[in-house]
Amino acid sequence: MSVKDHCGIFGIFNAPDAARHIYYGLHALQHRGQESSGIVTSTTDSDTGAPVMPVHRDFGLVLDVFDDPKLFDDHLIGDAGIGHNRYSTTGSSQNRANIQPLVVHHRKGNLALAHNGNLSNARELRKSFSERGTLFQTTSDSELILHLTAQSRRQKHLNQVIDALMQVEGAFSLVLLTDEHLIAVRDPNGFRPLALGRLGDPDQAGGAAYCVASETCAFDMIGAEFVRDIRPGEILVIDREGCANGGDFQSYEIPTNFGVSQCIFEYVYFSRPDSKIFGEMVDKVRRRLGVELAREAPVPEVDDDAKTPIVIPVPDSANTATLGYANECAEQGYRCRFELGLIRNHYVGRTFIAPGQDRREMKVRCKFNTVEGLLQDRTVIVLDDSIVRGTTARHLIKMLRDSGASSVHFRVSCPPVTHPCFYGMDFPNKEELLANQFDSVEEIGEWLGVDSLAYLSAEGMKRAVYGANSNNTQGYCAACFTGNYPVPVNMDASKDENEMWAPATAEAA
Missing domain, CATH: 3.60.20.10 (Aminohydrolase, N-terminal nucleophile (Ntn) domain)
Structure with missing residues (x-):
């Protein structure tokens, strides 16, 4: 992420x-x-x-x-x-x-x-x-x-x-x-x-x-x-x-x-699941995102003699969406169960907080570890809230394979991120976004190294948000998925564009 x-x-x-x-x-x-x-x-x-x-x-x-x-x-x-x-x-x-x-x-x-x-x-x-x-x-x-x-x-x-x-x-x-x-x-x-x-x-x-x-x-x-x-x-x-x-x-x-x-990404990723924003609990919306994803891209079927497939989240922001996904797959009759196959080191901050790609990749290595005995010879469905550059996802998939997973299937509880945000999130530029570097979801999956990859559709995301928050009829911004910016923006704006004029040694109070 x-x-x-x-x-x-x-x-x-x-x-x-x-x-x-x-x-x-x-x-x-x-x-x-x-x-x-x-x-x-x-x-x-x-x-x-x-x-x-x-x-x-x-x-x-x-x-x-x-x-x-x-x-x-x-x-x-x-x-x-x-x-x-x-x-x-x-x-x-x-x-x-x-x-x-x-x-x-x-x-x-x-x-x-x-x-x-x-x-x-x-x-x-x-x-x-x-x-x-x-x-x-x-x-x-x-x-x-x-x-x-x-x-x-x-x-x-x-x-x-x-x-x-x-x-x-x-x-x-x-x-x-x-x-x-x-x-x-x-x-x-x-x-x-x-x-x-x-x-x-x-x-x-x-x-x-x-x-x-x-x-x-x-x-x-x-x-x-x-x-x-x-x-x-x-x-x-x-x-x-x-x-x-x-x-x-x-x-x-x-x-x-x-x-x-209202920023729909607040529900997808940013806000804590125990918060109530835009009139509804984040946990409730994320579970619905997982349910919709399960209906569109359920777990793959395996042979009767194979180990039960496990559905694991990329902790922590994907935890509740994964619960919704695993429960809905089970309701539909697919053999699977929810597990914690990735363990997060909570003493390392969110990987994207560190400015600079090299520092971000170092934090990915420090941030997660796998539960090897659980993953061995197992079909693993790993769910994340989003893929942006793909650095974290690609590294995690390699970790899962190195830990013995027989196959790895990646599910994402939002659509592909294709456009930067100009409303308070510091996205990579359009060329750096993973979804813009390939012509199809299948090609993205090949680059990530997974057996299958599926994103939640834009329609499924809307169904989840409006279904969970039925009392809120106001609109949502999904510009990072669609490119439809509700307020005019300077497309070439840069967060550091004024730094040449900055007081270089200004001290904090």
């Missing part, structure tokens, strides 16, 4: 010890970004009484960046804050200035931002700012929102933020922190998930705390209750008055010309 994840964002308001809640929320969202992590809180200076936003951020995992308990006791104080786990999709992964949350101070007070997604009009906006002499501190498209806010002609700080959000396009789920508000934003297309949660009793003094997160698994970590999704195009303003009034917050709407197109 070589699609690079995007980012995880978390924010909380009206919660004593906010930074610790954010820390645990980011820990639950670690799978969404492993390059860097950061937290900023809102409090008042003990000497001047002025509002301030202390911040701590650095390269690395949450557990490594926040390994000093004194950070939470002495520095990251306050009852409101936001946090971010990053995988770079715009702006170099090596530039410290790009680590989020981004924090600025301007004439209306402090403002911090954490962003998941990509702005499709970033190049146009950056050029306009550059021509007016604007100085940039980062090479990330997220900074553009801060400049739009600072240069807004509106008088109130909140109105300046809203004015800025009306001018950006593309994929953006955001949490913004002002001295008085926590603002949750989801782009009108609803590409990326964002949910609202509640921590504590609404009837308690001052009301409950409210939080927002990329996935609801972050709420589970801190004991918060899922309230609802942030709606596509919604700007939800969380303040103390609303907390005291049982969550009665002001909400604004960003107009759209393109309709709703």
Whole structure:
């Protein structure tokens, strides 16, 4: 698997010890970004009484960046804050200035931002700012929102933020922190998930705390209750008055010309199976993906005297789809059983998180091992959620054959990935995608070294998603499978295209 994840964002308001809640929320969202992590809180200076936003951020995992308990006791104080786990999709992964949350101070007070997604009009906006002499501190498209806010002609700080959000396009789920508000934003297309949660009793003094997160698994970590999704195009303003009034917050709407197109790949791969996104549990959708795949490409039949074929997942993101596949094959009368034939080393991050092909291949070798006794002389059906470059799949197939499998059949619970994403995922370019390097699925299978290869059809994927999430009638983006981009994009955009202008030695706070 070589699609690079995007980012995880978390924010909380009206919660004593906010930074610790954010820390645990980011820990639950670690799978969404492993390059860097950061937290900023809102409090008042003990000497001047002025509002301030202390911040701590650095390269690395949450557990490594926040390994000093004194950070939470002495520095990251306050009852409101936001946090971010990053995988770079715009702006170099090596530039410290790009680590989020981004924090600025301007004439209306402090403002911090954490962003998941990509702005499709970033190049146009950056050029306009550059021509007016604007100085940039980062090479990330997220900074553009801060400049739009600072240069807004509106008088109130909140109105300046809203004015800025009306001018950006593309994929953006955001949490913004002002001295008085926590603002949750989801782009009108609803590409990326964002949910609202509640921590504590609404009837308690001052009301409950409210939080927002990329996935609801972050709420589970801190004991918060899922309230609802942030709606596509919604700007939800969380303040103390609303907390005291049982969550009665002001909400604004960003107009759209393109309709709703939620990222279907969130269900296929990115989100944790214990999260609820776009109105449905990821686990339920993935099982349905496996069921549809079993109906289209069941396990091969074997001789009566042969060992029972085993169906194994590529752990961990394919686990639940494989359960659905194996159960449906058994229901149809095919002889098979679910097994764990590949063991994952959980102390190695997702292989595609490491930028650079050579580092990615090294992580594949470290990440998986086989259960040889289980595989010996066995027909093995291995199921993965997707194939992008094919590096991981090809290596795993060789491992299975070396461990004694008599035949290896590969099943994929989504269609072939044929186009890059410009909405918050860092895909390889079109030429690097495996499906574009061959003329047929059979040729791909020969290159991978399998006895058979089958992908879930686009129709089967839609049946699975809509069948599992029947209450959600809004549309989905499947551009990586179809090339039909719901919002216009710069096809030649590169995440490092601004690096020649980068402040090379910028330090993280």
